Amino acid sequence: MYNYTDGGLTNIVLANGYEEHDTEFGPGVSFHDLDGLIKAICLALASKRSPLSAEEFRYLRQALCLSQTSVGRLMGVTDQAVAKWEKKQVPLPKLAEFAMRAIYMEHAGGNQKVKDLVEALNVTERVLTIVMRETEKGWQHEEEESVT
Known part of the structure; x- marks a missing residue:
């Protein structure tokens, strides 16, 4: 048996592999x-019956390649609030825990809309211009991106 401690996890034991x-x-x-x-670890964390620990929340966030800033924007708080959750300085809000679980489950399950949203959250320093074009199928949009 091997105690898997990546990302500060303390409750994962590998039987093999x-x-x-x-x-x-x-x-x-x-x-x-x-x-x-x-x-597999992330799916187990996202579906476990007990509350997520601060380390487990951080592990899911990092598995999605989301920054604390991106999660903060999503949750309507600052990146420092997210950091405090992850350092156990303040309790992890239940809504934030639920949202992280749901986002991971949908992302891992192949929900393309959620994958697109996660990708959009990952790109924090960009300026988009949305160009609208009227076509035979109705109005369509294209994004033109520039990095700041």
């Missing part, structure tokens, strides 16, 4: 299908 070995820097471990392991 890893190899321990010696390196020139000391003991090491390698994981079979690391991407699959991370997704």
Whole structure:
């Protein structure tokens, strides 16, 4: 059994799917299908029956490649509020916990609209111009992007 502590997690134990070995820097471990392991851990966290810990919330956020700033914008709070949740300085709001679980589950389940929203949240420093064109199918839009 291996205690998986990536991202500060303390409650994940691997029964298999890893190899321990010696390196020139000391003991090491390698994981079979690391991407699959991370997704499985996130799905387990998002669906667990007990509340998310601060570390678990952060792990889900990072798995989605969302910054604290992006999550703060989504939740209507500052990035410092998100940091305080993750450092256990203030309690994690139930709505934030629910939203993170739902976003991860929908994203992992292939919901393209949620994936697009997550991608949009990941791009925080851009200016968009939306160009509208009338076509035979009705009005359509295109985005022109520039980085600031």
